[in-house]
Amino acid sequence: NAGVTQTPKFQVLKTGQSMTLQCAQDMNHNSMYWYRQDxxxxxxxxxxxASEGTTDKGEVPNGYNVSRLNKRExxxxxxxxxxxxxxxYFCASISDxxxxxxxxxxxxxxxxxx
Amino acid sequence: xxxxxxxxxxxxxxxxxxxxxxxxxxxxxSDYFIWYxxxxxxxxxxxxxxxxNMDKRQGQRVTVLLNKTVKHLSLQIAATQPGDSAVYFxxxxxxxxxxxxxGTTVTVRA
Numbered sequence: 001n002a003g004v005t006q007t008p009k010f011q012v013l014k015t016g017q018s019m020t021l022q023c024a025q026d027m028n029h030n031s032m033y034w035y036r037q038d039x040x041x042x043x044x045x046x047x048x049x050a051s052e053g054t055t056d057k058g059e060v061p062n063g064y065n066v067s068r069l070n071k072r073e074x075x076x077x078x079x080x081x082x083x084x085x086x087x088x089y090f091c092a093s094i095s096d097x098x099x100x101x102x103x104x105x106x107x108x109x110x111x112x113x114x
Numbered sequence: 115x116x117x118x119x120x121x122x123x124x125x126x127x128x129x130x131x132x133x134x135x136x137x138x139x140x141x142x143x144s145d146y147f148i149w150y151x152x153x154x155x156x157x158x159x160x161x162x163x164x165x166x167n168m169d170k171r172q173g174q175r176v177t178v179l180l181n182k183t184v185k186h187l188s189l190q191i192a193a194t195q196p197g198d199s200a201v202y203f204x205x206x207x208x209x210x211x212x213x214x215x216x217g218t219t220v221t222v223r224a
Contacts (some may be wrong), residue, residue: 004157033212040123042203042214044179051212088176090157097210100148105157 002026006091006106013081013113019041021076021109029104032074033058034066036087037108043090049074052096053076081113124219127198133191135218137204142185144206144213147188149178151199152217161189161202196222 007022023032025110030051031102034045035058049068063085074093078085091106127133139147145166150158162173164180164187171178177190187204201217 031210035214040216041218045211045213048211059213092157098146098207100146100205100207100212101160101163103160103212105159107155108157 004091004093004104004106006089006110007107009107010110011112012070013064013078013111015113017081018077018079020078021089021091023074023075023093023106024073025091025104026072026092027095027104028071029093029095030071030092032068032081033092033094034064034074034076035090035092036060036085037090038087039075043081046076046089078111083113085111086113087111122218123216124221126221126223127194128223129194129196131194133189133190133194133198133220135189135191135202135204135220137187137189137203137215139187139206139215140213141208142182145206147178147187148205148212149176150185150203150205150209150214152203154200155198157204169190174188174221191220193221194222196224198222 023113033048034046037043047066049055051073067075089109094103146164149161150156163170163179175192177189199222202218204215205212
């Protein structure tokens with residue numbers, strides 16, 4: 001049982017390049033979330049998917065798009081990377097949006113945009 | 115959550131002492147609060163939670179206190195151990211979205 005798996009773990013991009021961060025969970029969870037973590041700022045919600053087929057904006061959605069490919073997978077895309085998007089990105093999943101005690105986080109993707 | 119007033123970004127604790135980590139949350143409508151622990155290079159892990167109809171909850175070596183009047187949370191860790199060294203975040207749940215505070219880095223001195 002792998003839990004929440006994020007790929008890649010590390011990535012360096014040049015300004016203007018695009019890339020997709022992948023997230024997959026094997027716990028049959030309904031809801032999935034993407035956060036970014038910057039020093040001294042905690043985790044900020046980028047986008048979330050309360051259930052398969054739905055996606056919604058969080059606090060900081062600008063510059064990102066998401067796809068809930070199926071129940072297992074929730075990807076985050078940067079169409080034109082900017083240095084301000086240098087951050088550590090975490091994916092999380094929970095069975096029920098009200099049950100954050102059961103939230104599982106991935107190991108994170110450390111992205112550097114130069 | 116946000117860090118105002120009593121929040122300290124870092125806390126150094128002697129092994130065996132008790133730790134108190136404070137957090138001020140921002141939304142009076144939040145009804146559910148959680149403390150997470152994040153070790154270096156890992157994602158956050160659940161420690162303990164509390165609902166807004168409670169003011170205290172205890173777990174194994176941890177206690178969470180909630181003061182809704184001043185929108186303040188605290189996490190108490192008893193007999194702090196080296197394995198408790200980490201960043202601790204408070205988080206508030208509002209409308210099924212979880213918002214995190216800035217975090218407190220706890221360092222345990224041997």
